[in-house]
Amino acid sequence: xxxxxxxxxxxxxxxxxxxxxxxxxxxxxxxxxxxxxxxxxxxxxxxxxxxxxxxxxxxxxxxxxxxxxxxxxxxxxxxxxxxxxxxxxxxxxxxxxxxxxxxxxxxxxxxxxxxxxxxxxxxxxxxxxxxxxxxxxxxxxxxxxxxxxxxxxxxxxxxxxxxxxxxxxxxxxxxxxxxxxxxxxxxxxxxxxxxxxxxxxxxxxxxxxxxxxxxxxxxxxxxxxxxxxxxxxxxxxxxxxxxxxxxxxxxxxxxxxxxxxxxxxxxxxxxxxxxxxxxxxxxxxxxxxxxxxxxxx
Numbered sequence: 001x002x003x004x005x006x007x008x009x010x011x012x013x014x015x016x017x018x019x020x021x022x023x024x025x026x027x028x029x030x031x032x033x034x035x036x037x038x039x040x041x042x043x044x045x046x047x048x049x050x051x052x053x054x055x056x057x058x059x060x061x062x063x064x065x066x067x068x069x070x071x072x073x074x075x076x077x078x079x080x081x082x083x084x085x086x087x088x089x090x091x092x093x094x095x096x097x098x099x100x101x102x103x104x105x106x107x108x109x110x111x112x113x114x115x116x117x118x119x120x121x122x123x124x125x126x127x128x129x130x131x132x133x134x135x136x137x138x139x140x141x142x143x144x145x146x147x148x149x150x151x152x153x154x155x156x157x158x159x160x161x162x163x164x165x166x167x168x169x170x171x172x173x174x175x176x177x178x179x180x181x182x183x184x185x186x187x188x189x190x191x192x193x194x195x196x197x198x199x200x201x202x203x204x205x206x207x208x209x210x211x212x213x214x215x216x217x218x219x220x221x222x223x224x225x226x227x228x229x230x231x232x233x234x235x236x237x238x239x240x241x242x243x244x245x246x247x248x249x250x251x252x253x254x255x256x257x258x259x260x261x262x263x264x265x266x267x268x269x270x271x272x273x274x275x276x277x278x279x280x281x282x283x284x285x286x287x288x289x290x291x292x293x294x295x296x297x
Contacts, residue, residue, distance in 0.1 A: 015040045016054045017135050023066055024243055024286045028089070031063050055132035065129040067091050068105065071098075072122060075114045076172045083110045117172070123165035136243060140254045142262075145236050147296070152232035155191060155211035156183065156218050158225050163203040174210045177223045181216075189213040190276040191230060198249065231270055235293040236263070242286045248274060255294045268295035 022039045023031055036059055037047035051059045071090040074081050081089075087098030087110075095110075102110045106125050108118055123130075158177065160170040178184060193209040201207075211228065218227040236259065240251045252272055260267075277289035 119166040153230045157211045157228040193273040195271040234296040240290045266297045270295040
């Protein structure tokens with residue numbers, strides 16, 4: 001007879017995914033084996049092997065990569081933080097140790113990365129980490145979708161063209177432009193517009209727009225920032241919480257494949273877009289909120 005207390009696969013996976021969520025929420029805490037095995041409710045004598053079997057890397061390596069991932073965002077986007085500050089935040093006692101680990105992992109010193117990030121190398125170096133995080137893919141239901149009427153919004157827009165792996169470099173340039181032009185209020189709405197799809201578009205042809213709401217006139221500039229308008233109208237809105245907002249493809253797939261066919265709605269001639277209500281690294285990754293909008297007639 002089978003043991004009735006054995007976890008079904010989905011419950012077992014959920015217990016392990018709960019550990020990833022806890023790590024996200026407590027990156028600055030002591031994340032030792034006792035703590036994390038307790039979160040999963042597994043024996044500490046077996047948990048490290050269970051974690052590696054599910055996610056493809058050790059607990060220690062996952063935590064290290066999670067902290068390094070945050071560090072890369074801080075280096076590229078939080079220019080007010082020194083390399084020493086970033087090193088301490090990543091769990092290193094000294095900037096030299098952090099620099100060695102960073103250079104070994106990404107092929108650049110932290111200061112060199114801050115000056116000219118190699119985003120393609122960074123993306124490749126985080127491949128196992130991204131694979132593990134794919135297990136955090138959220139599930140959605142039709143009840144999560146609301147129909148809303150949104151007003152037209154004037155924005156300053158910078159278009160990213162090329163490999164999606166290099167989007168952070170475009171984001172960093174856009175942030176620098178915003179800072180130089182006084183558009184630093186954290187309450188200003190931030191948008192992403194997606195006229196192309198990563199699954200069917202060659203990397204070199206991929207495009208997306210990064211926007212900030214403003215009614216200011218946009219002076220001619222060498223950064224490629226232009227005035228644009230997000231048209232008002234009806235949208236299907238889906239809220240994506242936490243780190244799931246880093247990859248909106250699962251949410252977009254749900255809207256197109258699962259929600260739209262049975263909704264009775266028709267699409268408007270404007271791309272899928274999102275509003276970053278709270279976004280990493282301005283807030284911790286687990287507090288991020290993104291609203292994804294599918295324009296409707």
